[in-house]
Amino acid sequence: MDWIVTVPPGETAGGAFSPETESAAHAAFDEHGCVLLRGAFPLATVEAMHNEFLGQFGTLDWTGMQRESEKPSPNRFLRVGGARYDITLRMTGAFGSPEVFANPALLKFLGPLLGEVIHLSNFTAVVSHPGASQQHTHRDHDHIFYNPGVGPALPTYAINVAVPLIDVDRRTGPTAVWLGSHRLAQGVTVGSETMTVAELKRGDLMLLDYRTLHAGLPNGSRQSRPIVYMVYARPWFFDHTNHITRVPLDMPIERFQALPPELHPLMIRAYSYASRARWHEVDARSSAPSRPPEAARPPATPAALAAAKPAHVGRNDPCPCGSGQKFKYCHGKLA
Amino acid sequence: MDWIVAVSAGEAASGEFDPETDSRLRAAFQEHGCVLLRGVFSSATIDAMHREYAAQLGALDLAAMRAQAEKPPPNRLIGVGGARYDVTLRMNGVFGNPEVLANPLLIKFLRPLLGKDMRLNSLTVVVSHPGSSQQQAHRDHNHLFSEPGLGPSLPVYAVNVAIPLIDVDLETGPTGVWLGSHRFEHMTSVQASAMVAIPWQRGDCMLMDYRLLHAGLPNRGTQPRPVLYLVYGRRWFADDVNHINRIPLDMALERYAELPEPVRPMLIRAYTHAVRLRWPEADWSSLAAQRIEPRPAPPAARPLAPAVVQAAPPRATADSANWGKTGRNEPCPCGSGKKYKHCHGRNP
DSSP states (O other): SSEEEEOOHHHHHHHOOOOOHHHHHHHHHHHHSEEEEEEOOOOOHHHHHHHHHHHHHHOOOOOHHHHHSSSSSSSSEHHHHEEEEEEOOOOOGGOOOHHHTOHHHHHHHHHHHSSSSSEEEEEEEEEEETTOOOOOOBBBSOSSSOSTTTHHHHHSSSSEEEEEESOTTTOOOEEEEEETTSSSTTTOOOOGGGGGGOOOTTTTTEEETTTTOOOOOOOSSSSSSEEEEEEEEEBOOOTTTSSOOOOOOOOHHHHHHHHHHGGGTHHHHHHHHTTBBBBBHHHHHSOOOOOOOOOGSSOOOHHHHHSSOOOOTTSSBOTTTTSBGGGGGGGGGGG | OOEEEEEOOHHHHHOOOOOOHHHHHHHHHHHHHEEEEEESSOHHHHHHHHHHHHHHHHHOOOHHHHHHHOOOOOOSSEEETTEEEEEOOBBGGGOOOOOOOOHHHHHHHHHHOOOOTOEEEEEEEEETTTTTTOOOBOSSOSSSSSTTTTTHHOOOOEEEEESSSSOEEEEEEEEEEOGGGGGSSSSGGGGGGGGGEEBBBOOEEEEEEEEEEEEEOOOSSSSSSEEEEEEEEEETBTTTTSSSSSSSBOOOHHHHHSSOOGGGGGGGGHHHHHHHOOTHHHHHHHHHHHHOOOOOOOOOOOOOOOOOOOSSHHHHHHGGSSSSSSSSSBBBSSSSSSSSTTTTSSOO
16 A cells, blocks of 8 residues: 555545545555645645745744744744754634645544544644754654553554645655554664655645654755644643643634634634633743734735745855854755 | 552551552452542641641632632633532642652552653542532543443553542542443443442542543532542543643642652643643632631541442431521522522422
8 A cells, every 4th residue: 555645636626535535545544654645735725824834934044943942931932853943833824724724625534533523732833944954763752551562553643744835855854754653662663774755745745643653854955844733633632742831732712713613622722722821921022023913914925925034045154053164064064 | 359448557657558458459440440548648638638728719609619610711610510619729738748749659559550651630629519419420531542442441541539628428428439330331331229439538539540430429418528639640641621621730830849859740730731821810819819717627527437338328317407507598509599498408
């Protein structure tokens, strides 16, 4: 069973997978703990998400994100390895669109895997900057029972859906996966000779069982690589490893209240956080753009977006890691 | 295997179970999903907890609790059926004491069940006011997986530790349990006659698998019945049913910082809540305004002989003199506007 399933354009446009597509994807996910759904999101949706990302955090380069991540908790920014940051996104604009976080075809696919009630648990972006090295091989979370044999045999409890906001070729560094590793016992190690890598195109979705071993590959390009991660979980599962001090969902309460009621169970954690999170304090001490009321925010113009985009790092520019060396002698060696 | 296990004074003092007690306890918990441990806490500790409880919440009668529970989330109080409220306690005084939060006997029992990285999920008190009716048989949380047969076969994922702050006789209403029901696939298969209930003494604690079917019995006594609940869970488990809109742990950051290093990982969620969440401004100040002097410690009651009863205990003979501070013709403290005799005072 191939772990890559291509969604025909008609199904993507129509907002529903055909039974054939869906069963191929389910079979792949069950066998590999991972499935790459090619073209499952319309290009326009991904472009709107990318623009929203640039509008929210596009001005922050590596140094800026590092500075943010060093601020006291609770923090939007979490450093996840060298030159990689995991950022809680504001679910406004395209990120607040049900077409994205409650995509009908995606939810229909997830239903049989996660059960009747599914919670959106995180909505973040991982940005790997030029010069980011390879991540260590890891699971998003360990098996939920340490008792021998129990964890690997269980159905999935959480699924990480990666939405690349740009085309990610080998040089920019997609995520490598170890197919079938969701069934490996705790502590079993794997080598790079068994990893699988595929280039990602805008519109692709990569779905990872939370137990599947994976590693972000080095970013040897000159541009930052933003990937949105939407985590869907069984209602009792909370990622207490990554979210000790961080709130992983940020949807304004008015936005939640305006959602169709059938989406409230999916988004209940957003409500839970919004009703008691201290975002006002978080954002008050952040140098990132403050959060204006959504209605008051002007739609981003292409020129503004271009200005917000971090400049590509030139080979002879100082390395953004702050070493004082030229990029080409420092983190640019990979490029 | 008896589900009631007595802890010797020596065991309580040393914080170590005899190997024989330990294996009896584990076998009983495995079989019944429930065990009543007698004599874990000293009367002095329980009385200190009762005083702290009274200082925090003693001023709130049924009507006041109901009014608090109706406020918008996040809320400290939730209604849990009839005249019962589940209240997040401030982890002050004895409720912030590692001897209570991480009692050596309890932790030694729970760690092998829930993993070295287990967490304290919640520290709340359930107060059942006089006139509370019997709760429905329920689980604290359902099986994790609804796939047929899977849930009942899994190891325990959370344990609820009930610590009565007063002696709870059958009039006052302890919690009735269905032994072995943590392995039932469905909740519908229980019969009222299979329920087991036993009076609680101060110092006891009842450990329940989160999947165990249980029901709070009616409070036919004259005083509110506060029972402290400590829930310990696996690292990743969170009670999505009860704590979506409630913050179940309330420890000030300064208190957390004072905790001994080895206890902190288990209490990390208290830190998480304190760091990233806020309590609504109006919350505690309004309660503090009603604060009264702590009640005196209740007089030591004579020990009750364990008595296992079937189903709900028989009702007390009607004696209106026993029906507490509320007169029959006064408005019911539940706030219904009806007379007590026509409302919660109706079925003595």
